[in-house]
Amino acid sequence: MTKVAVIGAGSWGTAFAVVLADAGNDVTLGTPDRARRGDQLDPREPRYLPGMTLPDNICATSDVAAAMAGAEAVVFATPSQTFRENLSHWAPHIPEKAVMVSLMKGVELGTLKRMSEVIAEVTGAGPERIAVISGPNLAKEIARREPAASVVACADETVAKWLQDMCHGPAFRPYTSTDVVGCELGGAYKNVVGLAVGMAVGLGFGDNTTASVITRGLAETARLASALGANPLTLMGLAGLGDLVATCSSPLSRNRTFGEKLGQGMTTEEIYASTRQVAEGAKSCSSLRALAEANGVDAPIATAVDLVVAGKITAREMMQAFIARDTKAETD
Template sequence: MKTAVLGAGAWGTALADMLAKNGRKTVLWARSPELISQLRQHRENRTYLPGIPLSPDLSFTSDATEAFEGADVFLVVIPSQYLRSFLETHRDLLPHKPVMVCASKGIELGSLAPMSRVVAEALEGKEPRYAMLSGPSFADEVARECPTSVALGCEDQDLGKQLRELFSNSFFRVYSTRDYTGVELGGAVKNVMAIATGMADGLEFGTNARAALITRGLAEMSRLGAAMGANVKTFMGLSGMGDLVLTCTGDLSRNRQVGLKLGQGRKLDDIVGETQSVAEGVKTTRSLYDLSRKIGVELPITSQVYKIIYEGKNPEDAVIELMGRELKEE
């Protein structure tokens, strides 16, 4: 039995390497034959995770049939906006009732669907068993075996326990919960909040502003989660507050870096164009904004980030508007 890790960016590579070190037969799939050739030759992902040698037990392929064959767990680390098309393209390679562990974070544009719904719709008839892995976990630190704790959301409690055993080791600790909705929403919303806090830091607004944005960002996350059937307590844990703090304050955060550069006056197209990694929060800002309007949930920080990114609003004006909102009880 083996795990197929689908997506060889930094996070997919780090997780695949960790599973191989855990003694699990693991294959890492990437669409690009050139990237796979690099991985095989150097045993290092020099594009997305440079400087970190990969386990000699980890296999690589750009052949989806080879990757899927014999796998009993499919760990999907495809950027969220491409997840549906990837699954629809490869669904015939999947067995019935496949175990799909999603490590992609976002809300799909257009459908406004969280990743669980994307998986369910793309694999309709396959009866996928779904889990979501999320929490405060920079890929570089996981690959370097820094102590890390994350959450795994899985409605099937027994499967959740099996999966947490699969991923856990001496430096990577996994807590399971049945609230997969809360886990996946936390992972999506925190990226938008990281852009907001990055902008505040880029504008040199200070640590008071950063703390306020993180705290009120948690309020937005919880408000959205309650409207979508999540357990609000989930957002007090690793996939909520934990990931929010890390992504909003850690300079390894791609979304925070986008915000920092926006706050310094850089143009979004230039920022996105100069990096090969995906900052999920840019597109999630749009889908989250649209979702909030559709279901009638107030997300003031998200709304201002949307207006800055997609309507060209001045970041300083956005902060003034946030500070000038009607006063109310917390």
């Protein structure tokens, strides 16, 4: 039985802890947000998945150091924009040989770093100790143990296979990859495309519009990923197209829902005030736009979404701008 710590008890962190427990691991769920709030509730109660009971082989604690003690793998599932600061406090407590796994799907503001790069910078760990997991993984469906697949990516294929075995359970099928860059960018960019699709839905547009945005979003993602050295085929798989379809198609997607509210006329501030969960695309759209610009990649969707989130244009103006763009060959 492998001892695993999952740090972050949001919906996805909690759901993935269930995946690990169902696969037979000894899981500790670290809930640092409860320590900050002085929350006196039972830490085993899933705050973001109400009505769910955690398996017996999951224990929960607000003490992150205790959660990570003796762990062979430490899985991080926290908001990407606060991750560096939090990790700097947690790093001294991470076991020396533990593999660190990111479930996060964002690019850091300012530095434009992917989460695996943040882990490497803060901890000094080599690529063989850093992995990411990405794919079409809507947390509520995973928690209900509906069949799903995902990608475990690590530069060291042996480590990727070890993690694959660790999380392969009755309803969760992981595949391996060594393309960390492609998996991370697919996961981060799909949130931005999900926002754009949500805006189209909020404006009352139908399937032709949303399919067009999804397809051009995939092309935009692949352009940036390829420019940064990723394998374009990664974007055709679970961590690219698979995650994109799930995020853009499901009302369970926080990013699509956030986009729908923008399309209906709400401001970013009003949406933030109405929910306690994070839509990563709203936080990462400006960093992805900047990353694309820094690499000379045309990114009309990331640019337009960033402008809408910042309140500089409306969702309707964004859709009109897409149609008014100069025409070109689809493969350009």
